[in-house]
Amino acid sequence: MASIDIRCRPSIPLRRERVFRASARRQRGAAAVLAAVWIGADVVALGVIDVGNVYLVRRQLQRSADMAAVAGAQTIGMAGGCATATVSAQQSAPQNGYKGAGPVSVICGRWSRTGGDTQFDTSGAMPLNAVQVTATQNVRHFFIGPARDVQAVATAKAVDTAxxxxxxxxxxxxxxxxxxxxxxxxxxxxxxxxxxxxxxxxxxxxxxxxxxxxxxxxxxxxxxxxxxxxxxxxxxxxxxxxxxxxxxxxxxxxxxxxxxxxxxxxxxxxxxxxxxxxxxxxxxxxxxxxxxxxxxxxxxxxxxxxxxxxxxxxxxxxxxxxxxxxxxxxxxxxxxxxxxxxxxxxxxxxxxxxxxxxxxxxxxxxxxxxxxxxxxxxxxxxxxxxxxxxxxxxxxxxxxxxxxxxxxxxxxxxxxxxxxxxxxxxxxxxxxxxxxxxxxxxxxxxxxxxxxxxxxxxxxxxxxxxxxxxxxxxxxxxxxxxxxxxxxxxxxxxxxxxxxxxxxxxxxxxxxxxxxxxxxxxxxxxxxxxxxxxxxxxxxxxxxxxxxxxxxxxxxxxxxxxxxxxxxxxxxxxxxxxxxxxxxxxxxxxxxxxxxxxxxxx
Incomplete structure (x- = not known):
């Protein structure tokens, strides 16, 4: 006489409960992933705000350095030479948005062209005709990382002829x-x-x-x-x-x-x-x-x-x-x-x-x-x-x-x-x-x-x-x-x-x-x-x-x-x-x- 395989099958309510539990577990995993994505997006957004702020500060700092270098070059040919140019540059910088802790750094020199190359000579060649300004400002991050120094450099010349x-x-x-x-x-x-x-x-x-x-x-x-x-x-x-x-x-x-x-x-x-x-x-x-x-x-x-x-x-x-x-x-x-x-x-x-x-x-x-x-x-x-x-x-x-x-x-x-x-x-x-x-x-x-x-x-x-x-x-x-x-x-x-x-x-x-x-x-x-x-x-x-x-x-x-x-x-x-x-x-x-x-x- 042939054998008969008789298996126990769960009832319909039990199967529904199991499906519900599996679905809940999948939903909790998706929510965790979604939360991580949103948190990451928030972090990136905050970083972009900090980077954008640094960019804006650097652009303003470059403008201040440019204006200071021009002001210094305009007066380097006057009495006082480099001393006069330094004062002019350092007074111009804050008037044009510079907010650094100390005055801008000023170097006087001679801008010249030799052949096809240009150079800024600070060895004492006369007459001085150029000013290089370095402006430095400390920028605090709003959200991410410590504060950092931002720097801008500008050089201007003014040639006097006769x-x-x-x-x-x-x-x-x-x-x-x-x-x-x-x-x-x-x-x-x-x-x-x-x-x-x-x-x-x-x-x-x-x-x-x-x-x-x-x-x-x-x-x-x-x-x-x-x-x-x-x-x-x-x-x-x-x-x-x-x-x-x-x-x-x-x-x-x-x-x-x-x-x-x-x-x-x-x-x-x-x-x-x-x-x-x-x-x-x-x-x-x-x-x-x-x-x-x-x-x-x-x-x-x-x-x-x-x-x-x-x-x-x-x-x-x-x-x-x-x-x-x-x-x-x-x-x-x-x-x-x-x-x-x-x-x-x-x-x-x-x-x-x-x-x-x-x-x-x-x-x-x-x-x-x-x-x-x-x-x-x-x-x-x-x-x-x-x-x-x-x-x-x-x-x-x-x-x-x-x-x-x-x-x-x-x-x-x-x-x-x-x-x-x-x-x-x-x-x-x-x-x-x-x-x-x-x-x-x-x-x-x-x-x-x-x-x-x-x-x-x-x-x-x-x-x-x-x-x-x-x-x-x-x-x-x-x-x-x-x-x-x-x-x-x-x-x-x-x-x-x-x-x-x-x-x-x-x-x-x-x-x-x-x-x-x-x-x-x-x-x-x-x-x-x-x-x-x-x-x-x-x-x-x-x-x-x-x-x-x-x-x-x-x-x-x-x-x-x-x-x-x-x-x-x-x-x-x-x-x-x-x-x-x-x-x-x-x-x-x-x-x-x-x-x-x-x-x-x-």
Whole structure:
């Protein structure tokens, strides 16, 4: 008989109770998870509130730091320098929402651009032109975590610039003299009265406005561009008329000059390697000069000189070396001179750079002469005949002006610029770079490279060597220099008001034209010093055997060059006097001083 499986099954009420209990357990688990989610959301919300509060505080703190840095930069160029800037920054911060426990931290320095890089230099480079402010505030969290410090840093700069012109003759607005000078440069008749010239001398044109009128977008573009004297005069007339600063006399004078120029060749507005331009701007950031101004008269005279392009006169006939007593060797002389150089304009920032050179300088000379002396030297012992080529630069009535300092104040009358003027009587040098001094408009003239004056073949036993005879020294590289200079520079201070009595200031060495005598004799004396002449082979100093073989020629050259150089003295001095060189006088015309608005840079 088959077995029967009989199981006990719960009743319906019991099953319902079990289902209810399981459902309750599931609901309690879901509620716990939901509660955890809501608690987490609440915590995140509270954290967001704290983070948002920190963000708002940091933003307000950055604004306070920005405003404090700008306030400090605006006053760093005033009396007191960094101390004044620090007070300004620390007073500005709380006025603009700063709520830190202590005053903001202030560091003064110099903001500059080297190549494409910018830097904030706190090593003491002058002049100070930037302020860095660090603002710190303690922020308490409302809900999560302890309090924390929030920090903001801001850097602002303000560059003060000045523009001036240097000439080495007294600035006299004689109508006939200026008419003749400008007319000769333009190749046309210019006839203006003294009143018109005086009006042009006091008419200042802002460089930024000039750039806009000439159709360029920035100062860098302006300095890279070219224009004609006619277009420059036309642009100046438009700018001055638009600004309401042009009198009828100025407008008429500029129209006369424009007509006289009649187009003409183009000239470079900015300096380039080996070629001078209208503006020598001593600023790493050229755009900072946009608010500087130049005198319409000074700019037009320099522009006419550059466009003329042939201010150098041939002086070979006047300086014939065959007429010098004591010269028996065949000698030829090529000579060029720039006569009565017009004012040199400089625009830039004051002080010295990291190399110890002034950032903004101008150099001028009434007479510049480049002499290329060639001597035919006969064979000496075993040495062949050789041609000696001596590159010589001479200038008379030279001057250099350096922008040493600017100080801005609440008014133009109280603002000042300080210019150091070095006035010389005469200067001469022999060097490989002697000719480049003819276009030097920024620094005292020097020959910084030795000159190779002859190349010859030296026989040595079974071989021969090609050797160079050089003047100067290899280390440090230099030529031979002689200078008649005022013993001490003169410091001139100008206020920021254009058109008043201190705009033109002169310094005089009290030197006479005859004082330039013996200048070239000084060079001859230096050539007699040991190692003034040296021999090189392949760019390196020759070995003792080569130097010994060439020594007779070196001795002969010193003996021949001494009377030649001394004899040129007797010809140059009367020539300088005949050309009207007023030796030893430098005149600085302070054109403008600009106290720039501060701007954030970091």
């Amino acid at each position: 523009s001036f012109a240097l000439s080495t003759s007294l600035a006299t607005l004689s109508g006939g003299a200026i008419n003749g000078l400008l007319g000769a440069l333009l190749g046309a008749n210019v006839s203006l009265d003294v009143a018109a010239w005086q009006a042009l001398a006091s008419a200042n044109v802002q460089l930024g406005d000039l750039a806009t009128q000439l159709g360029v977008a920035s100062m860098n573009d302006l300095l890279d561009s070219n224009t004609t004297v006619a277009d420059l005069a036309d642009a100046m007339a438009t700018v001055l008329s638009r600004n309401g600063t042009a009198s009828a006399s100025v407008t008429s004078a500029l129209a006369t000059i424009r007509a006289a120029a009649n187009g003409g060749p183009k000239l470079a507005l900015g300096d380039s390697a080996g070629a001078p331009g209208l503006l020598a701007i001593g600023l790493a950031d050229k755009q900072a000069a946009a608010s500087a101004t130049v005198s319409a008269l000074d700019a037009l005279i320099v522009a006419a000189e550059l466009a003329h392009g042939k201010s150098a006169l041939e002086l070979g006939a006047a300086l014939d070396p065959s007429a010098i007593p004591g010269i028996t060797l065949p000698a030829r002389l090529t000579a060029k001179a720039a006569i009565l150089q017009p004012p040199v304009i400089a625009v830039g920032e004051s002080g010295m750079d990291s190399s110890g050179n002034y950032r903004t300088s101008a150099h001028a000379a009434q007479v510049r002469a480049y002499l290329d002396v060639k001597l035919q030297v006969p064979p000496i012992l075993l040495l062949p005949a050789v041609t000696v080529d001596l590159p010589l630069y001479v200038e008379a009535a030279q001057g250099t002006a350096d922008l040493a300092a600017t100080q801005c104040a609440a008014s133009r009358a109280a603002s000042t610029s300080t210019i150091v003027v070095r006035t010389g009587i005469a200067n001469a040098c022999i060097g490989g770079d002697a000719a480049s001094n003819m276009s030097n408009l920024t620094s005292p003239s020097t020959c910084q490279q030795p000159a190779t004056i002859a190349t010859l073949t030296v026989p040595l036993l079974l071989t021969s060597v090609s050797a160079n005879i050089n003047v100067g020294s290899v280390s440090p590289p230099s030529g031979v220099q002689a200078t008649l200079q005022a013993s001490e520079p003169t410091t001139r201070t100008f206020n920021g008001v254009a058109g008043d009595t201190d705009d033109y200031q002169s310094t005089n060495t009290n030197g006479l034209g005859s004082a330039a005598g013996e200048l070239l004799a000084q060079l001859a004396a230096q050539l007699q010093q040991p190692d003034a002449l040296f021999v090189s082979v392949g760019g390196a100093t020759a070995n003792p055997a080569v130097s010994s073989a060439v020594q007779p020629l070196l001795t002969f050259l010193v003996g021949s060059l001494t009377p030649l150089l001394s004899g040129l003295d007797t010809l140059l001095v009367p020539l300088f006097q005949l050309l009207g060189a007023q030796v030893g006088v430098s005149t600085v015309h302070a054109i403008s001083q600009t106290c720039s608005d501060a701007q954030l840079v970091n």
